[in-house]
Amino acid sequence: MLTxxxxxxxxxxxxxxxxxxxxxxxxxLPLYCYGRRDTTKVVTxxxxxxxxxxxxxxxxxxxxxxxxxxxxxxxxQWEDRMEKGLFRYDVTACETKVLPGVCGFIAQLNxxxxxxxxxxxxxxxxxxxxxxxxxxxxxxVDQQEILFAFDESSDHCSEYSEQAFVGxxxxxxxxxxxxxxxxHVLLVPQVKSQIPQRICPETFLLALHMTVEVNNPYxxxxxxxxxxxxxxxHLHFQAYYLHVPFPIERAETSRLxxxxxxxxxxxxxxxxxxxxxxxxxxGESLEEFADIIxxxxxxxxxxxxPFNVLIADCxxxxxxxxxxxxxxxxxxxxxxxxxxTQVNPAVWEISGHIVLKRREDFDIAxxxxxxxxxxxxxxxxxxxxEVKKMCIDAAEDEKLDNCEVMRSNDDPYRGASVKAKNYKFxxxxxxxxxxxxx
Amino acid sequence: MGMGLKIDEExxxxxxxxxxxxxTYADTVREALKDYEFxxxxxxxxxxxxxxxxxxxxxxxxxxxxxxxxVGHNCRFLQGPDTDRRTVLELRDAIxxxxxxxxxxxxxxxxxxxxxxxxxxxxxxxKADGTVIHFVGVQTPISPQLASTDNIPSCLVSSQTLLxxxxxxxxxxxxxxxxxxxxxxxxxxTVSNCLSESFKQLSANGxxxxxxxxxxxxxxxxxxxxxxxxxxxxxxxxxxxxxxxxDEKRCKxxxxxxxxxxxxxxxMLSLTxxxxxFVLADxxxxxxxxxxxxxxxxxLTGYSREEVVGRNCRFLQGPDTDPAAVEQIRESIRQDKPxxxxxxxxxxxxxxxxxxLHLSPVRSCGGKVAFYVGVQLQVMAADEEVEExxxxxxxxxxxxxxxxxxxxxxxxxxxxxxxxAGSSS
Numbered sequence: 001m002l003t004x005x006x007x008x009x010x011x012x013x014x015x016x017x018x019x020x021x022x023x024x025x026x027x028x029l030p031l032y033c034y035g036r037r038d039t040t041k042v043v044t045x046x047x048x049x050x051x052x053x054x055x056x057x058x059x060x061x062x063x064x065x066x067x068x069x070x071x072x073x074x075x076x077q078w079e080d081r082m083e084k085g086l087f088r089y090d091v092t093a094c095e096t097k098v099l100p101g102v103c104g105f106i107a108q109l110n111x112x113x114x115x116x117x118x119x120x121x122x123x124x125x126x127x128x129x130x131x132x133x134x135x136x137x138x139x140x141v142d143q144q145e146i147l148f149a150f151d152e153s154s155d156h157c158s159e160y161s162e163q164a165f166v167g168x169x170x171x172x173x174x175x176x177x178x179x180x181x182x183x184h185v186l187l188v189p190q191v192k193s194q195i196p197q198r199i200c201p202e203t204f205l206l207a208l209h210m211t212v213e214v215n216n217p218y219x220x221x222x223x224x225x226x227x228x229x230x231x232x233x234h235l236h237f238q239a240y241y242l243h244v245p246f247p248i249e250r251a252e253t254s255r256l257x258x259x260x261x262x263x264x265x266x267x268x269x270x271x272x273x274x275x276x277x278x279x280x281x282x283g284e285s286l287e288e289f290a291d292i293i294x295x296x297x298x299x300x301x302x303x304x305x306p307f308n309v310l311i312a313d314c315x316x317x318x319x320x321x322x323x324x325x326x327x328x329x330x331x332x333x334x335x336x337x338x339x340x341t342q343v344n345p346a347v348w349e350i351s352g353h354i355v356l357k358r359r360e361d362f363d364i365a366x367x368x369x370x371x372x373x374x375x376x377x378x379x380x381x382x383x384x385x386e387v388k389k390m391c392i393d394a395a396e397d398e399k400l401d402n403c404e405v406m407r408s409n410d411d412p413y414r415g416a417s418v419k420a421k422n423y424k425f426x427x428x429x430x431x432x433x434x435x436x437x438x
Numbered sequence: 439m440g441m442g443l444k445i446d447e448e449x450x451x452x453x454x455x456x457x458x459x460x461x462t463y464a465d466t467v468r469e470a471l472k473d474y475e476f477x478x479x480x481x482x483x484x485x486x487x488x489x490x491x492x493x494x495x496x497x498x499x500x501x502x503x504x505x506x507x508x509v510g511h512n513c514r515f516l517q518g519p520d521t522d523r524r525t526v527l528e529l530r531d532a533i534x535x536x537x538x539x540x541x542x543x544x545x546x547x548x549x550x551x552x553x554x555x556x557x558x559x560x561x562x563x564x565k566a567d568g569t570v571i572h573f574v575g576v577q578t579p580i581s582p583q584l585a586s587t588d589n590i591p592s593c594l595v596s597s598q599t600l601l602x603x604x605x606x607x608x609x610x611x612x613x614x615x616x617x618x619x620x621x622x623x624x625x626x627x628t629v630s631n632c633l634s635e636s637f638k639q640l641s642a643n644g645x646x647x648x649x650x651x652x653x654x655x656x657x658x659x660x661x662x663x664x665x666x667x668x669x670x671x672x673x674x675x676x677x678x679x680x681x682x683x684x685d686e687k688r689c690k691x692x693x694x695x696x697x698x699x700x701x702x703x704x705x706m707l708s709l710t711x712x713x714x715x716f717v718l719a720d721x722x723x724x725x726x727x728x729x730x731x732x733x734x735x736x737x738l739t740g741y742s743r744e745e746v747v748g749r750n751c752r753f754l755q756g757p758d759t760d761p762a763a764v765e766q767i768r769e770s771i772r773q774d775k776p777x778x779x780x781x782x783x784x785x786x787x788x789x790x791x792x793x794x795l796h797l798s799p800v801r802s803c804g805g806k807v808a809f810y811v812g813v814q815l816q817v818m819a820a821d822e823e824v825e826e827x828x829x830x831x832x833x834x835x836x837x838x839x840x841x842x843x844x845x846x847x848x849x850x851x852x853x854x855x856x857x858x859a860g861s862s863s
Contacts (some may be wrong), residue, residue: 075841
């Protein structure tokens with residue numbers, strides 16, 4: 001039996017104690033609603049419809065680059081929880097540095113993030129797995145850890161209420177009690193609908209809207225599929241603030257495709273970056289953007305290819321990263337020196353923000369180490385070419401195949417087929433469980 | 439802030455824009471700058487959102503905007519729907535790292551016509567404390583062929599440009615020459631003639647037929663732009679005055695700034711976004727002096743910036759200030775803990791006001807406390823609520839300021855999270 005040693009992180013206090021029933025979520029929460037936009041010019045003028053903190057301002061004279069309301073709301077709520085002591089440690093006390101070199105990889109020394117002796121509970125060789133209500137999920141988070149609910153407004157105006165009735169299954173934003181950086185939160189769409197960790201257009205659009213509303217290029221959203229180091233099989237995105245460009249955002253691109261001449265979304269690939277990545281640039285329509293990307297993710301899911309997604313630049317750029325680290329690790333192909341640092345390359349690491357657990361690793365970390373780590377993550381040129389084709393097919397195909405919005409407790413596989421593309425890979429992972437680190 | 443202040447505010451900000459040039463350069467600089475016919479702007483990163491404080495006639499002609507539409511605004515109005523986002527990131531990061539950059543960016547004129555702009559950005563540094571006083575930006579329109587991003591990176595920032603630049607210049611009759619090669623005679627006329635030619639050709643005939651192979655033309659344009667910037671910067675250096683003078687090189691590294699109580703310009707740019715009354719005090723310096731005070735703090739207390747920076751905040755206390763409140767503040771600082779305390783403070787004219795002060799330690803990327811932030815909230819004696827806005831409570835607003843400051847300080851204080859050859863973290 002092959003095993004991978006992995007130490008999980010605690011995302012909610014209730015995860016540790018195993019306490020709390022699913023009724024710990026109240027029906028009344030602060031609620032932020034973003035204004036509807038039919039065609040979204042993502043790059044400009046969110047502030048036209050967004051709230052301003054200053055009740056007097058007509059918003060017309062405000063420079064576009066003032067902090068958006070949602071930006072301020074998030075920061076204030078997070079700071080409030082920090083001062084109430086809800087986090088397991090002060091992440092701002094964790095040393096951080098940029099590794100010398102042109103790429104600008106960012107390394108953090110964080111000894112408190114990872115717990116010892118805590119098994120994660122699912123297999124890593126399947127990207128699509130059924131939701132299991134018995135395992136930890138976000139209905140079990142402590143009420144205090146939820147900052148606010150997030151939804152679409154009934155008209156084009158954004159609005160905020162401190163206490164609102166949010167309905168049966170709101171989209172919620174909660175803190176991550178083991179933060180990677182200041183402001184680390186989780187976006188959980190339709191929290192009570194028992195959606196497993198997978199992408200579909202509706203929930204991906206919600207994630208895009210969040211980055212658009214915050215309107216801060218240093219606030220990004222990330223997603224890890226199962227098999228790409230998601231630790232909880234309940235649909236969630238992560239986000240935090242870090243006032244620095246990620247290496248993946250700096251990397252050059254080469255154009256592959258554009259949906260149409262004018263106002264279409266553009267698809268490119270990264271050039272000279274250690275991990276082969278697809279890059280999407282938004283056109284005029286956020287909905288089309290979400291559809292095209294989600295479509296591509298669905299194809300990857302159905303082909304059992306683990307992947308990560310980074311939503312950056314206020315929702316204008318999205319990075320789709322297929323990866324195979326877990327597979328290589330199980331086959332014993334990963335460099336031992338890289339394994340020793342016990343870094344799981346999830347979306348943040350791949351983007352260039354690497355959290356290290358041990359002082360000695362942090363002190364000697366170099367750009368070369370970062371590139372070595374990422375070299376173990378990337379798909380080969382051949383496999384990546386197949387993925388590129390999938391992404392372009394997905395952009396050309398308007399219909400959604402094999403995916404329906406999950407709203408009920410029915411079989412989550414309805415409509416989605418799970419194919420083990422690489423039989424050897426699947427066979428090695430039969431009955432695979434993570435074990436705790438000693 | 440009431441509506442009655444709005445007009446004063448606008449006048450005030452116009453004054454700041456005018457002062458930005460006047461405080462730094464001799465009055466003769468305006469005449470001197472008129473000699474440069476090419477398109478350029480000068481912006482001030484110490485003012486909120488890094489607004490343009492000076493633009494050349496060439497800029498107005500090229501873009502179609504009027505002076506009112508340009509001065510006081512951030513340069514981003516030139517961007518448009520097809521502007522490459524990664525190029526925008528390059529510029530944003532050059533400002534964050536306080537260095538030069540040269541990019542090919544798609545810009546738009548006032549009537550929406552796109553044009554390719556070889557844009558060169560360069561900082562000029564204060565001789566006194568090494569902060570960036572102004573950014574100089576030169577625009578050179580280029581033909582679409584030259585802007586092709588397929589083979590050539592859109593940004594020429596390489597590892598070389600991260601290191602301090604040695605510029606060899608010939609300025610008027612003065613020769614400052616660090617290079618071994620023969621000096622290149624650059625005068626405003628020769629440079630602007632070259633660039634005006636490019637622009638005239640471009641607007642009149644489209645892509646120039648006179649340009650030979652792609653490689654040569656590109657090299658020429660880049661050299662022209664770099665020369666133009668050099669010329670402009672040397673002009674500003676020559677016109678700058680006294681202690682407030684500028685230099686093309688920084689006299690202090692970013693990592694040296696904190697020890698002198700200096701807030702670097704990119705951190706300043708983040709702080710000026712926060713529309714609240716607050717101060718930053720540095721506990722690592724003797725008697726924990728204020729190193730930054732927001733405009734609203736000055737407005738609330740009636741002091742000027744010079745009267746406040748460098749002093750400990752206790753000048754806000756007065757005869758009826760409760761010693762217990764002061765002790766509460768001291769205790770929190772001793773324990774590196776945040777606190778909220780209602781304390782009686784006094785303005786410059788000695789009028790007292792109740793201040794719901796929120797105080798918190800703020801750490802830099804090394805994990806150590808770099809500042810204490812104090813966010814002031816004027817409250818009534820009886821109740822603690824101020825006029826409610828459309829959303830966040832006043833206390834929540836205070837916390838949002840703290841959060842924003844934490845994010846900024848973590849990455850921007852001292853050397854911070856910047857790429858820099860040889861900087862210490």
